[in-house]
Amino acid sequence: MDSSQAFGLAHLWAQSDTIIRSVAVILLVMSITSWYLILTRALRQLRARRHGDAVENFWRAPDLEAGLKLLAEAAPDSPFEALAQQGAAAAQHIRRHTRNDTLGGKLDADEVITRALRKSIALSTAALESGLTVLASIGSTAPFVGLFGTVWGIYHALVNISVSGMATLDKVAGPVGEALIMTAFGLFVAIPAVLAYNAITRANRLELSELDAFAHDLHAWFSTGARIAAVxxxxxxxxxxxxxxxxxxxxxxxxxx
Incomplete structure (x- = not known):
């Protein structure tokens, strides 16, 4: 058999034990999970690019009901729609249950609206950060999982060489090189996960800042009936x-x- 075909992935899998195969399966599961999270987040970010125009269309609407309708059509199931709906629900709750127009009533109304907007932002933040812990864990642990496979593979290869009694360079290079493939697999899994984690974290930070600004505008509108002018x-x-x-x-x- 040709030496280039005697060693490789198939030969590594055939000659490996249960531990090496378990490490390979774990890395494969990590890779599938990370790429699933990366692709789903990338698709979400593509949809989220239209949220800025949807917010502007909301403020151009003649009334609140029309604005909520436009926001639901342009950015359905988005944090911005949820925030506007939550604020509108809080304002409607105040109108239904406020009996007098006292200073205390105004303060309570302002507190209700603030708490409703904060609750919506907290829920949106939790939804945006969902899966990031898994992605960060994969990016930080995959190299060590691959390194463990490499160490175990080298140990397994050296034991087999010592049993055969043939410790020449050509007999050592092949098994050791096969074992190093596990480290390469670990890096292949970790590098995309780390890069995606950084990119998603930055995109979430920008979206949350826009959501916070939208919340301030909504609070001013529900409290005073006018949006704060941009400076x-x-x-x-x-x-x-x-x-x-x-x-x-x-x-x-x-x-x-």
């Missing part, structure tokens, strides 16, 4: 300049005195 760098500079002028003017100095 651009230009308008911020104008406000700061106006404030400096007011402070430097005699009236401003007199007021400060």
């Amino acid at each position: 651009t760098p230009r308008t911020a500079g104008q406000h700061e300049a106006a404030l400096r002028v007011a402070r430097s003017s005699p009236a401003g100095s007199h007021g400060a005195a």
Whole structure:
């Protein structure tokens, strides 16, 4: 038999024991699990790119009901839709159960809306982070699982060589090289998992920041009936300049005195 065909994956599997085969199966399961999580998260991120336009369409709607309908059509089952629905449900609950228009009633209403929005964000955060622990565990443990297979394979190969009594280089290189394949398998499983974990974590962080901004706008709208206007760098500079002028003017100095 040709030496290039005498050693390989098939020969490693045929000559390996139960431990080596178990390690190979574990790495295969890890790889399938990580790629399943990677593909499902990638598809979700592709759908999530439309959420920004859906939020803008929500604010362009003539009323809340129309905005919720547009949001449900453009971003169904998204954290943004869940947040708007939760806020609307809290506001409707307040309108049904608030009997007087006192200061205490307003404070309670504001607290109800805040808690409802926080609850929705917490649930969305848990959903976004689902599976990341598994992906991080695979990325951190797969190299060591492969290394264990390599160590055990080298030990098994050296035992067989010592039994045969033929410790020449050509007899040692093949079994040891086969055992090193397990380390390569471990790296093959771990590297995509680690890269995907970092990418998904960054994407989740950006989405949660957008969700938090949307929650602030919803809270302001349900509390005051108007959305907080976005402050651009230009308008911020104008406000700061106006404030400096007011402070430097005699009236401003007199007021400060």
